[in-house]
Amino acid sequence: MSANRTAWLRLARTDGVGPVTFFKLIERFGEAEAALDALPGLARKAGRAQAPRMPSREEAESEIAATEDFGARIAIASDADYPPLLLELDPPPPVLTLMGPLGFDRPSCAIVGSRNASAIGMKFARELAQGLGARGVTVVSGLARGIDGAAHTGSLETGTVAVLAGGINHIYPPEHRELQAEIARRGCLVTESRFGLSPTARDFPRRNRIISGLSLGTVVVEAALKSGSLITARLAAEQNREVMATPGSPLDPRAKGTNKLIREGAALIESADDVLDILGQLKRRVAEEDSDGWMPPPSDGERPDDSDVDAVRERVAGLLSPSPVSVDELARAAGCPVQLVMAALVELELAGRAEIAPGGQVRSA
Template sequence: MTSSRFPSMTEEDYRASLRLIRTPRIGAVTYNRLITRYSSPQEALKAVPLLAKRGGGQAPKIASEKTVNEEIEQVKTLGARYIFRHTPYYPPLLDQLDNAPPVLLVKGNPRLLQKPAIAMVGARNASAAACRFAHDLGQELANKGYPVISGLARGIDTAAHQGAGIEKTIAVIAGGLDSFYPPENKELQQAISEKGLVVSEMPPKTEPKARHFPARNRIIAGIALGVLVVEASPKSGSLITAKLATEIGREVMAIPGFPMDARSQGCNQLIREGATLIQNSDQIIEAVSVMAALFEEPTEKSPLEPRFSGLENGQIGYRSSPAIAEVKAKDREIIQSLIGSAPVGVNELIRQSGLENAIIQTILLEMELAGRLESHAGGRVSLLF
């Protein structure tokens, strides 16, 4: 399940990619649409104003070269590096997602991203018994060759990281690599960044906000073969991660708990809905065996140093530019009339409009850049105004 190979890009292309990524309204899906459509990131940058105008709004303010240069220097200072999508060291399973982050910022050992890994998440206010169980499971999985991924939160996340050991754990955080949340895990995060791996999609100096955590959770689920929930209340962030894992075809597993404990209700609910009941590490490995059989560690060798900086990253590439669909004014009117405040999927737009997918994708891209669309799970969209 390795990534496809694409033509090499210049340093100017790297910087143009970062300018696109750091531009408002250009999220992962929009970025990937732009890169798929245009022959290079520089061409995509030039196209943004015209596309937004056609979409019926003003173009977003494109991130400046100065902003990107400052970020690159900050990344170098941190002793971190960029890993762009479609490069050998980008996580192979994450690379398959439509909303995969265009670039990851990492500090530590990026080779961990090429190992079949298990995500473990759970309650921040977890019981002592659950924390001990998560710790032991993490240790057993790491000893059997499966790095453990979690979000460095209090409770289960912390126990899982500590159990796996700092050399065999991946911490995905919601803020920049220089942010420490929760504060009491600062030493743990620093230790993981030296011998394990800390991952973020946010630039340095970004403090974690509530809206960043669901995006962080999709990365946790996307990297892993499967997601294990150890303890969780019915409306916890852990269940959001489990839901995301289900949507992208990952194995969802849960530890059963006492029905009267609110911290077990989320796990028991998951099991009722079809999650695999787990009692030990062997059952985890068995549960992810189908996905593991599809996982291929990249065999291509690229010169890598223990620490990485800036944009020195081997190869990054882009898909060949497809034929650009010719969109008529009438086509835009039809699609815009079909999109309302309720989320609708692309397949439904195709069915009701009778238009080709390429035409619809072009119109959606224009509307996104114009700030008129809101994206939802499952590739659905709704109108903002």
């Protein structure tokens, strides 16, 4: 990996640097190495006593070596083979770890649902995945118990992608050890997490964002009203992807979430043909895409000056609360241009005083 790619990995693994802040730093400084050099000063200006911990070059190279020794590979968003649908996200994950021979040149659809799934729900998910795979669609899911595992099993022969919350070498759940190994051999494992990481609760929504982001559409087979699968469906809608759901008995709590999705406008799915009809027009988009990887947007000559950021930083910080608010709303409340508020938020996140979520929501840390 070149020095620039190693710096990219170091920046992505730096404390306080989420995906939004990562790309704002790249846009501001042009390259990862320059952003790393500037980062301690930005964090101090925003009130952090000590600079955020940045992995050393040796630590980054060690992660790369461990990943490759395990049989996986690291892909950054500027690589030509980075999954093209993820490049449409705002922002895409800066760094992914991939393992397996399956590429991302075919149309894909996510199938997700309850961990505590019914027997009939798992049968439907498995047969749905088989039907989609037979028609050239890659099935994406999260390798969880229940519906996810059934979807992977049904599409193992035709192509399946499992998105992990932890590191590429982390086995979860334990009973899917053989399934995970088989997907690595014949399909593809994907994670945003560093090698060796055991996931925490905050890593699963990030995983869900990648599941929906890799897919033209998301099918929810079973989901309770507070299911994580509904988070995946919400993220799919925010990403302008299709949201689909299978109906269930009103007496089954596992159908409450899917029935609610249908009432709110999700497409009702009873067979693979229903999914294919919905995805039919979108499949051409993947076939015609020729991605050269992420490129920084052209400079518009309107980057805020450091002095302007210094003048509004505390005003922006004072408007934050634990409840998320959009950056646009925050800019209105501050009476400042969005770009200026965004620059201040980046520094506040580096200082551990703000959290910027993909999709334009921000709150106090």
